[in-house]
Amino acid sequence: MSTQNLQQEFSKRQETFLAHTKNPSLLEGETEHFDVFFQAPAVKDLIAFGAEHNEFLTQIVDTFSSIGSMDLYRGCLTGYLIGLYGESEITSEHTDHALAAFFQRVLTLCEEYMALVCRQIGATIEQLEEDDELADAFYNFPPNTLLETAPEPVKAWMGAGMLSLGLMSRISSSRSLRDLLRQADRIGERCYYLDHYLDTIGFIPNVLNMVEEETVLLLSPHTGKGVEVALREIDSNNLFFTLLQFTLYHENLLQPLGAQSFTYREIIERIARHDPVEEEDWPEQIYESGCFGYYTYPALQPDGSYNEMGTVWGEGTLYEVPKLDGRYVILLTKPNIQRSWGNAFVTSTHSRLQPEVKLIRRLPDEETAQWLNKIRTATNVR
Numbered sequence: 001m002s003t004q005n006l007q008q009e010f011s012k013r014q015e016t017f018l019a020h021t022k023n024p025s026l027l028e029g030e031t032e033h034f035d036v037f038f039q040a041p042a043v044k045d046l047i048a049f050g051a052e053h054n055e056f057l058t059q060i061v062d063t064f065s066s067i068g069s070m071d072l073y074r075g076c077l078t079g080y081l082i083g084l085y086g087e088s089e090i091t092s093e094h095t096d097h098a099l100a101a102f103f104q105r106v107l108t109l110c111e112e113y114m115a116l117v118c119r120q121i122g123a124t125i126e127q128l129e130e131d132d133e134l135a136d137a138f139y140n141f142p143p144n145t146l147l148e149t150a151p152e153p154v155k156a157w158m159g160a161g162m163l164s165l166g167l168m169s170r171i172s173s174s175r176s177l178r179d180l181l182r183q184a185d186r187i188g189e190r191c192y193y194l195d196h197y198l199d200t201i202g203f204i205p206n207v208l209n210m211v212e213e214e215t216v217l218l219l220s221p222h223t224g225k226g227v228e229v230a231l232r233e234i235d236s237n238n239l240f241f242t243l244l245q246f247t248l249y250h251e252n253l254l255q256p257l258g259a260q261s262f263t264y265r266e267i268i269e270r271i272a273r274h275d276p277v278e279e280e281d282w283p284e285q286i287y288e289s290g291c292f293g294y295y296t297y298p299a300l301q302p303d304g305s306y307n308e309m310g311t312v313w314g315e316g317t318l319y320e321v322p323k324l325d326g327r328y329v330i331l332l333t334k335p336n337i338q339r340s341w342g343n344a345f346v347t348s349t350h351s352r353l354q355p356e357v358k359l360i361r362r363l364p365d366e367e368t369a370q371w372l373n374k375i376r377t378a379t380n381v382r
Contacts, residue, residue: 010049010056014063017046021070021078024151030073031144031158047081057090064093067102072109072152075102076159082159083166086173087352096102096177097300098168100184103167107190110198116150117141126346129196138197157198164200171207172352182208206349210235211318215360216328218244219371220257221300226371227253231318232356238314238345241355242272242288251359254291260334262291272346273355286343290314293335297324297375314341324374331375 020042030036037043052062064082067075082099085091102357118125121141123134131344147154159266171178188205195202211234219226229247234240245262246269248254268288270277299310312321312330321328348355363371 006053006056007349013042013046013049014059016042017063017231018066018070021074023074023367024071024351026071026073026155031147031155031176034162037074042240057085057088058092061085061092061095061226063092065092065098067095067098068105071155072106073155073159076106076156076163079103079159079163080166086170091170092173093176096174097169097180100177101171103163103181104187106156106160106163107194109153110194111190113143113146113150113153114138114197116153117143120146135138135268160194160198161200163199164204168200168203168207168350169352172205172350175212175369178208178212203349206235207353209317209319210349211240214318214328215316216321216330217363217371218257218330218332219363219368219375220224220332221304221372222333222366223256223258224365224372225253225256225258226368227257228360228363230356230358230360232358233348233353234315234355235348235353236314236345236356237274237294237312237316237318238288238341239272239348239355240318240357241290241292241294241314242268242341242346243287243355246272247283247357247359253359253362257292257332258334259291259332260338263289268346274347274351274353283296286346287340288346289338289340290335293333295331295333296322297329297331297337298322298379300375300379306331306333314339314345324371324378329371329375 020040026038027040038047046060050057061082064078064085067082070078079099079102082095090378114125116343117138118128121134121137123131123137127136128135143154143157158337171181188208191201191204211231215228216231216233217226217228228250229238229244234243245254245259246264248257248259249262249264267277267281267283268286269275271282271286272288293306294312295306296310296312299307301307318328321330323329
């Protein structure tokens with residue numbers, strides 16, 4: 001087939017796809033079973049054409065930029081396709097921006113859906129958190145009963161989970177898209193709240209709130225040693241601790257910094273770094289144990305102990321650590337309590353992220369001493 005004929009064939013399938021996705025009349029069972037959408041001829045034929053003619057894949061992703069004018073439910077599933085194509089590095093900045101705008105619209109409609117259902121069950125949204133019976137009534141409410149009277153909120157609610165999966169893939173790969181969404185009003189707060197009632201949507205702010213690129217000073221008051229490390233794409237302190245321990249292990253710096261005994265497991269490091277791991281090599285239990293206690297600088301006490309309220313908790317991020325003279329500073333000591341964390345924190349939220357903790361330099365002893373003196377002055381520790 002000639003290039004011109006192929007383009008005509010693509011345009012025909014593209015037009016059919018857009019007509020289908022913009023049609024608000026859903027097929028039977030479409031909201032209950034995602035495959036009904038993906039197996040619809042208009043969708044299936046466009047995807048199959050791209051699989052046979054890779055030179056049209058970019059045009060297919062550009063086609064998805066019309067997501068904002070699609071039926072809400074079918075737009076949500078198209079959002080999933082945007083993420084799926086992105087996994088193969090087939091992306092479009094224009095489509096990503098359209099996806100971000102569509103997601104924010106869906107968030108608003110999901111909030112409208114919650115208010116609608118609450119009126120149906122005789123509750124307020126606030127009461128859902130306080131009354132288990134009302135919460136159960138909300139969870140068990142059949143959305144399709146409101147489909148005729150409130151189609152957009154219902155369709156947004158039914159499709160938000162798949163949309164979130166697609167968006168997760170894209171924001172995990174695109175710094176510019178993350179930065180764009182960070183400008184949205186209260187997006188993290190809204191997602192975290194809806195996550196109580198909708199699967200997958202709570203992972204969005206985990207990525208948006210992660211540490212993109214920062215440096216931190218790690219000081220051991222007990223040994224008088226210190227290092228400076230760089231963090232990249234770290235979405236929890238537990239992941240930071242995991243990768244930090246591996247970095248210090250390879251640099252033979254665990255003992256100089258006063259670590260407790262550490263058992264190195266290469267497979268855990270590969271998993272944490274998202275390196276390829278064969279299925280048969282995966283351990284039955286994925287976990288890591290801390291060989292340090294981690295504290296903010298104000299936690300240091302006059303007797304050399306630490307206020308446990310100044311613990312750097314694994315579930316947070318570096319952004320919760322107070323700065324000293326404009327720098328993130330964390331104090332290291334042997335842990336009072338042996339802490340371990342499992343798979344959810346050994347790896348990052350999404351496999352497309354590229355987390356890294358890199359040693360920048362070993363601090364000269366004189367510089368470490370200067371920082372420790374600053375801490376004692378700032379906290380009145382003598």
